[in-house]
Amino acid sequence: MVSLETLPDMIDITAVAADTRLSDVDRICDIAKAYHCASTITLPCYLARTMKNTIGYELLHGSVTGFPYGGELTSTKVYEAKQLELLGAQEIDMVMNIGAFLSGNLKYTKQDITAVCEAVKVPVKVIIETALLDEAQIAKASELVASAGAPWVKSSTGFHGKPTTVEIVRIMKEAAGENVKVKAAGGIRDLDTMLEMADAGAERFGLGGRSCENIFLELDRRLGRENLMEYIK
Numbered sequence: 001m002v003s004l005e006t007l008p009d010m011i012d013i014t015a016v017a018a019d020t021r022l023s024d025v026d027r028i029c030d031i032a033k034a035y036h037c038a039s040t041i042t043l044p045c046y047l048a049r050t051m052k053n054t055i056g057y058e059l060l061h062g063s064v065t066g067f068p069y070g071g072e073l074t075s076t077k078v079y080e081a082k083q084l085e086l087l088g089a090q091e092i093d094m095v096m097n098i099g100a101f102l103s104g105n106l107k108y109t110k111q112d113i114t115a116v117c118e119a120v121k122v123p124v125k126v127i128i129e130t131a132l133l134d135e136a137q138i139a140k141a142s143e144l145v146a147s148a149g150a151p152w153v154k155s156s157t158g159f160h161g162k163p164t165t166v167e168i169v170r171i172m173k174e175a176a177g178e179n180v181k182v183k184a185a186g187g188i189r190d191l192d193t194m195l196e197m198a199d200a201g202a203e204r205f206g207l208g209g210r211s212c213e214n215i216f217l218e219l220d221r222r223l224g225r226e227n228l229m230e231y232i233k
C-alpha cells in the first residue's frame with residue numbers, strides 16, 4: 001500500500017507542452033527537488049537545463065522521443081533516443097506508432113518499439129495513448145509493448161482530452177504482466193485517484209507541472225503541513 005508521504009517518489013513531473021518556456025522548466029525542477037519526485041521530464045531541448053538545475057539531487061532526468069504523436073520514422077526515434085542518452089537522459093518516454101497500431105500493423109508497431117528499446121541502455125516507457133483506444137485496444141497495445149521488450153508501458157501524453165482512469169491502469173497491468181511496469185499519466189488530478197491507481201498496479205505517475213503543483217498543495221494540506229511551494233517561489 002502506497003502512502004501519501006511516499007507518493008512523490010513515484011511522480012515524474014513534466015514540462016512537455018509546445019509552449020513550455022525555460023521558466024516552466026526551472027519551476028518543475030524546483031518542485032521536484034522540494035518534494036523528492038522520481039524525475040523531471042522535459043522536451044529534448046531542455047534536458048541539459050534540468051540536469052544543470054538539479055545537480056546534487058537524487059532525481060532522474062528524463063525526456064521524450066516520437067513525442068507527442070508517435071508517427072515519426074523508427075530511425076528518427078532511434079536517433080533521438082540515442083542523442084538523449086548521450087546528453088544524459090536516464091529515462092526516455094516514447095510514443096508508440098498509434099496509427100500503425102490502429103491500422104492493424106502490429107509487426108511494424110512492435111518493431112518500432114523494439115528498435116528504440118535496443119538502441120539505448122536506459123529504460124524506455126512506451127506511451128500507448130489510451131485516450132485514443134478502447135478497452136480491448138488498450139489491453140492489446142499493453143501486451144504488444146510487453147512482447148516488444150519494453151520495461152514500461154505508459155498510458156497517455158495527456159494531449160487528447162480523455163483522462164487516464166483507475167480501470168485503464170488495471171487493464172494495462174493485467175495485459176502487460178508482471179515484468180512490465182505501468183506508468184499512469186494524462187489528466188490525473190487528485191490524490192485519491194493516484195492511491196487507487198497505485199493499488200491497481202501503477203508504479204509511476206506522469207503529472208504536468210501545473211497539475212503536480214495542485215496535487216502537492218493537496219498533499220501538504222492532508223499531511224497537515226504548510227505548503228512547501230510557498231517557500232520555493
Ligand SMILES: O=C[C@H](O)COP(=O)(O)O
Nearest residue numbers: 014158186187206207208
Ligand atoms: O506525462 C504526461 C503528461 O505530461 C501529463 O500531463 P497532465 O498532468 O497535464 O495531464
